[in-house]
Amino acid sequence: xxxxxxxxxxxxxxxxxxxxxxxxxxxxxxxxxxxxxxxxxxxxxxxxxxxxxxxxxxxxxxxxxxxxxxxxxxxxxxxxxxxxxxxxxxxxxxxxxxxxxxxxxxxxxxxxxxxxxxxxxxxxxxxxxxxxxxxxxxxxxxxxxxxxxxxxxxxxxxxxxxxxxxxxxxxxxxxxxxxxxxxxxxxxxxxxxxxxxxxxxxxxxxxxxxxxxxxxxxxxxxxxxxxxxxxxxxxxxxxxxxxxxxxxxxxxxxxxxxxxxxxxxxxxxxxxxxxxxxxxxxxxxxxxxxxxxxxxxxxxxxxxxxxxxxxxxxxxxxxxxxxxxxxxxxxxxxxxxxxxxxxxxxxxxxxxxxxxxxxxxxxxxxxxxxxxxxxxxxxxxxxxxxxxx
Numbered sequence: 001x002x003x004x005x006x007x008x009x010x011x012x013x014x015x016x017x018x019x020x021x022x023x024x025x026x027x028x029x030x031x032x033x034x035x036x037x038x039x040x041x042x043x044x045x046x047x048x049x050x051x052x053x054x055x056x057x058x059x060x061x062x063x064x065x066x067x068x069x070x071x072x073x074x075x076x077x078x079x080x081x082x083x084x085x086x087x088x089x090x091x092x093x094x095x096x097x098x099x100x101x102x103x104x105x106x107x108x109x110x111x112x113x114x115x116x117x118x119x120x121x122x123x124x125x126x127x128x129x130x131x132x133x134x135x136x137x138x139x140x141x142x143x144x145x146x147x148x149x150x151x152x153x154x155x156x157x158x159x160x161x162x163x164x165x166x167x168x169x170x171x172x173x174x175x176x177x178x179x180x181x182x183x184x185x186x187x188x189x190x191x192x193x194x195x196x197x198x199x200x201x202x203x204x205x206x207x208x209x210x211x212x213x214x215x216x217x218x219x220x221x222x223x224x225x226x227x228x229x230x231x232x233x234x235x236x237x238x239x240x241x242x243x244x245x246x247x248x249x250x251x252x253x254x255x256x257x258x259x260x261x262x263x264x265x266x267x268x269x270x271x272x273x274x275x276x277x278x279x280x281x282x283x284x285x286x287x288x289x290x291x292x293x294x295x296x297x298x299x300x301x302x303x304x305x306x307x308x309x310x311x312x313x314x315x316x317x318x319x320x321x322x323x324x325x326x327x328x329x330x331x332x333x334x335x336x337x338x339x340x341x342x343x344x345x346x347x348x349x350x351x352x353x354x355x356x357x358x359x360x361x362x363x364x365x366x367x368x369x370x371x372x373x374x375x376x377x378x379x380x381x382x383x384x385x386x387x388x389x
Contacts, residue, residue, distance in 0.1 A: 120263025333363025
């Protein structure tokens with residue numbers, strides 16, 4: 001989800017970009033795509049800095065309150081719809097995507113073990129914001145050396161409607177789960193944008209919707225976070241609840257979270273298009289500290305110093321130690337329990353905050369009453385046995 005806008009001053013063009021011939025601009029467009037691939041991006045496309053067609057849909061989503069406590073999404077609507085306001089002089093947006101699923105990592109097996117922590121697969125390694133921004137910065141510096149002026153990269157760090165813009169650039173279509181889908185790569189990839197002053201030729205937009213009658217992503221959501229196709233109620237989304245939300249997780253949703261402690265991938269894992277998702281060759285996306293195999297109990301025992309040390313340079317830092325402990329308490333309440341789990345939960349009381357204690361008490365109550373873990377819908381789905389793990 002979008003991060004709050006950076007306070008850093010944008011690098012402004014010192015002088016207007018020189019006027020280049022149409023032939024030179026076409027040549028540069030092809031060259032920037034080659035350079036993007038050399039920098040590790042799987043795809044690159046160019047579009048106009050215009051998201052005005054999203055105005056009605058965005059306002060209706062906000063009016064419904066689906067943003068929850070992400071109030072920053074209510075701000076800078078003018079900049080969201082007109083990216084040129086973010087960086088004066090912008091003529092085109094260069095959109096890139098980068099696959100993130102690490103090789104030799106499982107998904108369903110991790111979800112199927114209620115004692116094992118499940119962390120969204122995009123955040124097991126280095127913080128993608130830093131990696132992609134650095135690569136985009138390099139791409140921008142190269143482009144400026146070829147005749148551009150003052151390019152500026154964005155990676156989920158400002159009010160940019162990246163998915164509609166990526167669709168406009170032809171990188172895919174927006175699926176019923178509101179994520180961008182690509183015919184060759186599914187949805188397991190990151191997006192980034194480079195604003196440029198060069199009027200490069202644009203790519204054809206994706207105009208089709210290729211989900212057909214499939215509604216697997218909507219049906220599989222454990223917390224029923226999709227009130228309708230192409231609409232996400234973040235207040236019921238596990239990713240929002242475990243990452244963005246700072247309060248007490250609603251009681252009725254806690255059993256449905258299962259062993260997910262940071263994010264959720266279910267609507268992507270069940271999507272037929274992710275049969276085409278490709279494993280990433282980026283070493284920075286390799287799981288750190290064995291987070292793809294860690295037990296809930298092991299992670300719950302981390303003190304704050306260890307949490308900060310082990311999440312340095314990781315997007316997991318966003319939830320904070322209090323949120324981390326809260327999420328783990330809920331997951332332990334959904335685990336198979338046992339004396340060791342009970343003892344750890346009891347020892348965790350009064351260690352962090354009243355908020356965490358409340359969730360620990362809930363977890364202890366779950367085990368005291370012998371409440372069995374709630375079956376995860378994705379594991380019951382007929383297609384589960386065919387999903388790549």
